[in-house]
Amino acid sequence: MPQRPALTVVPRHVAIIMDGNGRWAKKRGLPRVAGHREGAKTVRMVVRTSGEVGVEVLTLYAFSTENWRRPEEEVSYLMNLLISYLKKELDELCRENVRLRAIGDISNLPREVQQALLEAIQKTDNNTGMILNLALNYGGKDELVRAIKRIYRDVESGKFPIDSVTPDLIDTYLDTASQPDPDLIIRTSGEMRLSNFLLWQGAYSELWFTDTLWPDFTEEEYLKALVDYGKRGRRFGNV
Numbered sequence: 001m002p003q004r005p006a007l008t009v010v011p012r013h014v015a016i017i018m019d020g021n022g023r024w025a026k027k028r029g030l031p032r033v034a035g036h037r038e039g040a041k042t043v044r045m046v047v048r049t050s051g052e053v054g055v056e057v058l059t060l061y062a063f064s065t066e067n068w069r070r071p072e073e074e075v076s077y078l079m080n081l082l083i084s085y086l087k088k089e090l091d092e093l094c095r096e097n098v099r100l101r102a103i104g105d106i107s108n109l110p111r112e113v114q115q116a117l118l119e120a121i122q123k124t125d126n127n128t129g130m131i132l133n134l135a136l137n138y139g140g141k142d143e144l145v146r147a148i149k150r151i152y153r154d155v156e157s158g159k160f161p162i163d164s165v166t167p168d169l170i171d172t173y174l175d176t177a178s179q180p181d182p183d184l185i186i187r188t189s190g191e192m193r194l195s196n197f198l199l200w201q202g203a204y205s206e207l208w209f210t211d212t213l214w215p216d217f218t219e220e221e222y223l224k225a226l227v228d229y230g231k232r233g234r235r236f237g238n239v
């Protein structure tokens with residue numbers, strides 16, 4: 001295990017766009033899904049390390065609302081990988097005191113994925129450590145549409161007047177309600193965009209990019225991102 005640097009500041013919420021699985025596999029002449037399988041190992045590392053260094057919330061972009069456009073075999077592989085991750089890791093998540101949550105429109109995931117997710121969410125619900133949000137069938141725009149519809153219905157039914165709608169109220173209608181906004185968003189594989197991830201919550205997030213492909217992302221590099229985060233001056237629009 002690498003010597004861990006002392007972290008003077010630990011981000012409360014880290015969110016990760018785990019990109020580059022397909023390219024990792026292609027470079028090795030393997031099918032794309034081999035990259036996802038290898039990427040699941042990196043997931044285990046970031047969950048463990050985040051909990052150990054004191055991150056309160058870790059959000060992983062595992063499947064976007066746009067990912068349904070991928071070939072059917074790849075989508076179904078990803079869904080099965082998720083089920084097997086949830087089943088295999090449940091004991092480990094409990095040992096690590098992790099509370100599992102899902103963000104995204106879960107109701108449109110295959111029934112077996114929903115079942116495995118609900119079981120893991122329930123079994124980890126009494127844990128008191130880090131929250132692990134798996135973003136599944138998640139899109140920032142879709143999340144906002146779902147929130148706006150619910151707000152509209154609550155205004156219409158007289159729960160509160162339209163003038164009560166503020167940024168703080170909108171926060172409470174998002175999938176991440178009651179969680180801190182991401183302090184740090186990491187994206188691997190050299191792409192530098194948000195791809196519909198945490199659009200509202202990421203308004204003031206620090207962004208950190210690396211060319212490393214997700215399956216090659218190591219604990220050492222993750223800790224480097226956390227150290228770099230500690231050096232950023234966050235002003236939130238102030239001077």
Ligand code: FPP
Nearest residue numbers: 018019020021022023036039040043062085
């Ligand atoms: C992006 O790489 C990755 C995904 C769309 C899926 C992420 C899934 C995992 C890391 C594995 C399983 C997750 C869990 C939570 C167990 P890409 O396929 O777009 O790569 P490319 O850009 O190189 O094609």
